[in-house]
Amino acid sequence: MTTKVSEKITNNLAEIRQQLQILAEESSHGQSVQLLAVSKKHPLEAINAAIAAGQMHFGENYVQEAVDKINQLKGQITEPVQWHFIGPVQSNKTKDIAQYFDWVQSxxxxxxxxxxxxxxxxxxxxxxxxxxxxxxxxxxxxxLAPEQVDALAGYVMSCPKLKLRGLMTILKAGTTKEQRAHSFQHMFRLYERLQQTYGEQIDTLSMGMSADMRQAVLEGANMVRIGTAIFGERES
Structure with a gap:
């Protein structure tokens, strides 16, 4: 990876962090916002550049690709990087996810x-x-459907090796600003209800990507998942 590309990633991260800080101050919810760098289909060099720029949370969609990266990076980094699995979870992949990841958002x-x-x-x-x-x-x-959240939350709370932290959503493509606002607000109400039930350990509402980050944060998101705006276009 060229120095120019590495500098671009560093600059992109700084710009997004500044945007998130401003948005959090604008939001009526008063939250700080965690940036999750979506690194799927991006090379190790790009991830290393982001780590060097202080990024510690990375999201991956594909188990084998992620496991390969995690294993290769083990000998290269000393920072406490947190790996988030954000793709659909297939039953035959749960063992690797349970072994290699710090978070599962899906x-x-x-x-x-x-x-x-x-x-x-x-x-x-x-x-x-x-x-x-x-x-x-x-x-x-x-x-899952909104009305199924309480039952699954109760089950996860009963699992000693799992820690329920909150909710995640991906909005439908092609919706209007008003439709997105309605969906984000609905998610925030579900999140508040979980907090009322389970207390302080419910601290994460992951919603919003590059295109709808601003609206998501203003409606209460405290984690956003950003890929292209950090790393550029993915390799085919």
Whole structure:
């Protein structure tokens, strides 16, 4: 990777962090916002450049690609990087996810939660879990229905190797600003209800990507998932 590309990643991160700080101050919710760098399909050199610029949280969608990166980076970095799995969870991939990741943002079924709990190595901290909500009832998106959140949250809370941290959503493509506002507000109400039930450990509402980051933060998101705006276009 050229020095020019590395500098571009550093500058992009600085610009996005500044935007998030301004948005958090504008938001009526008074939250700080965690930046998750979505590194799927980007090379190790790009991730190293982001780490050098102080980025510690990375999101991956594909298990094998992520495991390869995590293993290769182990000998190269000393910083406490946090890996988030953000793609659909297939039952046959739960063992690797439970072993290699610090967070799973896309839990939508009791079976998946059970397998992650059973397969989380005993020498690791609890696996941080977000429940993925299909807030727009979109046939093209994973996630549970809003009315299913309470039951799955209760199950995850009963799993000793899992730690429920909050909710995640991906909005339907092609919606209007008003429709997005309605969906984000609905998610925030679900998040508040979880907080009322389970207290301070519910601290993460992951919603918003490059295109809708501003609106998501103003409506209460405290984690956004940004890829292209940090790293540029993905390799084909």
């Amino acid at each position: 839990v939508e079924r009791e079976k998946v939660a059970r397998r992650l709990n059973e397969q989380r190595p005993g020498n690791l901290d609890q696996l941080n879990v977000l429940l993925q909500v299909n807030i727009d009832d979109d046939d093209n998106k994973s996630g």
